[in-house]
Amino acid sequence: MATKKFRCKVCGYVHEGDKAPSVCPVCKAPASEFEEVMPVQAEGDVQFVPVKKKLDTNSNTYTLIYAAVMVIVVAFLLAFVNSVLRDRQNENIKMDTKKQILAALHVDKVADVNAEFARYVKADRLMNADGTLGETVDDSQFATSYEKEVKDNGRLHVFVCEVDGQTKYVIPVYGTGLWGAIWGYVALNADKNSVYGVYFSHASETPGLGAEIASKPFFEKFPDKKVLDAAGSSVALGVMKNGKVEDPSSQVDGISGGTITSNGVDQMLKKCLSAYMKFLTSKE
Incomplete structure (x- = not known):
């Protein structure tokens, strides 16, 4: 399994491991100041860029947001259909x-x-x-x-x-x-x-x-x-x-x-x- 890299946003220290350290060994910044990065070759040099986080479809937040969006979409569709049919029904x-x-x-x-x-x-x-x-x-x-x-x-x-x-x-x-x-x-x-x-x-x-x-x-x-x-x-x-x-x-x-x-x-x-x-x- 490939080792992940985490960079301190305060001092730039790069840590390799499964997760960010609890405290930066250089500037003592907490784990919250670390971001996962990945190496990118640019002009003969290696640079570290932030890794785009994947959407966690198993999280409670995702479930709530998904449900809310679906309710809004369905409500809009029902309102639209009702509006389209209302004139015909009245007629x-x-x-x-x-x-x-x-x-x-x-x-x-x-x-x-x-x-x-x-x-x-x-x-x-x-x-x-x-x-x-x-x-x-x-x-x-x-x-x-x-x-x-x-x-x-x-x-x-x-x-x-x-x-x-x-x-x-x-x-x-x-x-x-x-x-x-x-x-x-x-x-x-x-x-x-x-x-x-x-x-x-x-x-x-x-x-x-x-x-x-x-x-x-x-x-x-x-x-x-x-x-x-x-x-x-x-x-x-x-x-x-x-x-x-x-x-x-x-x-x-x-x-x-x-x-x-x-x-x-x-x-x-x-x-x-x-x-x-x-x-x-x-x-x-």
């Missing part, structure tokens, strides 16, 4: 929301969502305090959470639509079922008091039971139902326990075995549509 959510609004208008199996939406939905308007429709929302600011729009921004959306030359209005609704969020869209005829169509969906209702609120057989119970009571003072449109309908003109049977979810839809309709009472009863 997909936007397209799905538009498809749900179109479904309330009985427009299904849409190939080009934006084209069909532009064909049927003429404006996304905000309701004024007096019930009239005011500001038109640009498509670039299209909302996908109408619960957040109401709670955070106080904005009540009304989609003004046209189907076969007739005006329709679509109102977003949202609430809570048995296991989580439920939401939907209620399309009204021009009189604003009769249902043209509905669409409902959910986050986690029980398949075959509460989840049936998102089925066509349930949707088909709503067309032509009255939204307001006879006096026009409150929302009558609702969902009753299966077989317990009292007013067929405005109530529908709930889902068998899905009573709590059905109650959630009933409460959702009452609460959300009540916020639009001034619009529903206005002459506009």
Whole structure:
């Protein structure tokens, strides 16, 4: 095994051995003042130059630094991927929301969502305090959470639509079922008091039971139902326990075995549509 050489950085003394001496025999400098060197032939003379230290991949310091670098690199890559995909994800959510609004208008199996939406939905308007429709929302600011729009921004959306030359209005609704969020869209005829169509969906209702609120057989119970009571003072449109309908003109049977979810839809309709009472009863 080749003998190593260590040079004193104070006096230049060169020591040969496996390690630096504890004390320089010439100037008494401690071992910390020694550096490992190697002889290099230069212009016929031998010079000693410091040996480049190899990275100790077994040390704790190396392990910690390596782990920290990997965490930073992975975090950066995840942030980059998330940034790249965010716009696409948001666009997909936007397209799905538009498809749900179109479904309330009985427009299904849409190939080009934006084209069909532009064909049927003429404006996304905000309701004024007096019930009239005011500001038109640009498509670039299209909302996908109408619960957040109401709670955070106080904005009540009304989609003004046209189907076969007739005006329709679509109102977003949202609430809570048995296991989580439920939401939907209620399309009204021009009189604003009769249902043209509905669409409902959910986050986690029980398949075959509460989840049936998102089925066509349930949707088909709503067309032509009255939204307001006879006096026009409150929302009558609702969902009753299966077989317990009292007013067929405005109530529908709930889902068998899905009573709590059905109650959630009933409460959702009452609460959300009540916020639009001034619009529903206005002459506009």
